[in-house]
Amino acid sequence: MPLLTRTVNTPLAIDVRRGAVADLGPLLADRRISAGGEVAVVVGPGQGERIAELCRPGLGKAEVFTVAGGTLDAALELGERLRRRNYDAVVGIGGGKTIDTAKYAASRYALPMVSVATSLANDGIASPVASLDHEGGKGSYGVQIPIAVVVDLDFVENGPDRQTQAGIGDALSNLSAVADWELAHRVRAEPIDGLAVTLARTGAEALVNHPGKITDDAFLTTLAEALILGGLAMSVSGSSRPASGGCHEISHALDELHPGAGSHGEQVGLGALFCTYLRGDLERFAQLASCLHRHGLATTPADLGLSDEDFVAAVHHAPCTRPGRYTILEHLDLPRDVIGERLANYVDAIREHLG
CATH class of the missing domain: 1.20.1090.10 (Dehydroquinate synthase-like - alpha domain)
Incomplete structure (x- = not known):
């Protein structure tokens, strides 16, 4: 009798707890996403920048990009900047706008994306969709699902x-x-x-x-x-x-x-x-x-x-x-x-x- 199966895309790692951000470097290495921390870290205003500093010791070769987030123009601009260097992965740190911007840019250039959520405002933290504003309104764009999802409850608790x-x-x-x-x-x-x-x-x-x-x-x-x-x-x-x-x-x-x-x-x-x-x-x-x-x-x-x-x-x-x-x-x-x-x-x- 034939065995019928299907392949389901899911993150390699999901980590929801207090203190999860401190282990971001080891997570990337253990899951073979990035052994040497050669990643693009995308942050938005607010807590994202704080978290990037906390992660920096474990991501020695990371380059940090600050984005306004939430718009198609910002995502396209980020993509152009990602082309200038070879990265193992893109790490999006922040709220939904920052994560959607990082997801779109990473998918556009076939880079795995790690979602580090500082808030729990919507399901975009792990979805295959990026919602971005453009001149005609708001669009929903198909993207690759994040290769890993990290939620640190310390930062969620401190948010609005x-x-x-x-x-x-x-x-x-x-x-x-x-x-x-x-x-x-x-x-x-x-x-x-x-x-x-x-x-x-x-x-x-x-x-x-x-x-x-x-x-x-x-x-x-x-x-x-x-x-x-x-x-x-x-x-x-x-x-x-x-x-x-x-x-x-x-x-x-x-x-x-x-x-x-x-x-x-x-x-x-x-x-x-x-x-x-x-x-x-x-x-x-x-x-x-x-x-x-x-x-x-x-x-x-x-x-x-x-x-x-x-x-x-x-x-x-x-x-x-x-x-x-x-x-x-x-x-x-x-x-x-x-x-x-x-x-x-x-x-x-x-x-x-x-x-």
């Missing part, structure tokens, strides 16, 4: 709470994204990847059921692992499907219609909660609402400074942001007045549940 809260919203939204994917599979026979579903849902389930707070190491570890699993799920499926559904469509619409209303994680968390309500899954709705509220995330449009009319307009516009993706929003295809009625009922349900 709002970044960690955003990461919670992003990780929890996978529950809604997976439900949308399963809906598309049932209704439109869209192919679905069971392993990707398992990875995305397992991390989010662990998070939504965790009793800890963002000040607890055990909770932060669970959050980091949930975000990493979400990134791996996208790598396995070859698309953002397991981590992006109607929740992300709503967030994209808010970015277009009301830029700056909230962080990506706050918006997709709210979008996931509203989509879950539309789906009629009241048990999951109550579970998500309790978790988001417990960690200080938005559960109503007003929590983001939006009027009901603002949110209705975003939900109505949301399917236009991702043509071809089938979610609960496309499935119901609600006119604006009906979205308004559903939102009013949703807000009542939130008040009843949260008191």
Whole structure:
């Protein structure tokens, strides 16, 4: 009988703990990523520069590049600078913008990339996607998944709470994204990847059921692992499907219609909660609402400074942001007045549940 297998790209190493950064040099050597520290270290403003100094003793031949981060122009400029010397790898140290910039530049020139996250704001720390701003808005670009992922909880703890809260919203939204994917599979026979579903849902389930707070190491570890699993799920499926559904469509619409209303994680968390309500899954709705509220995330449009009319307009516009993706929003295809009625009922349900 033939043995059927498939190859799954995953990082060679994942290290989530306090003090992890101090062992970056040995990790690169032990995993044969870079025996002599011949790496390009990419840092952004803030904690990234501090971490680079901490790593320097173990990376004797490293060259440090400081980037503004987050734009396609910055990533292309970094790539041009990387061409001038042979590097074993690129080490991106910082938040999501810095890491996405490093991922794109490293992939463009076929260099392995190590992700050293100073915050847990989104699943970009381990995903095969780089989100970068350009003249026309924001684009998502396919890149190679990081060859190693390091999360030092000391630096996560010292960062803004709002970044960690955003990461919670992003990780929890996978529950809604997976439900949308399963809906598309049932209704439109869209192919679905069971392993990707398992990875995305397992991390989010662990998070939504965790009793800890963002000040607890055990909770932060669970959050980091949930975000990493979400990134791996996208790598396995070859698309953002397991981590992006109607929740992300709503967030994209808010970015277009009301830029700056909230962080990506706050918006997709709210979008996931509203989509879950539309789906009629009241048990999951109550579970998500309790978790988001417990960690200080938005559960109503007003929590983001939006009027009901603002949110209705975003939900109505949301399917236009991702043509071809089938979610609960496309499935119901609600006119604006009906979205308004559903939102009013949703807000009542939130008040009843949260008191």
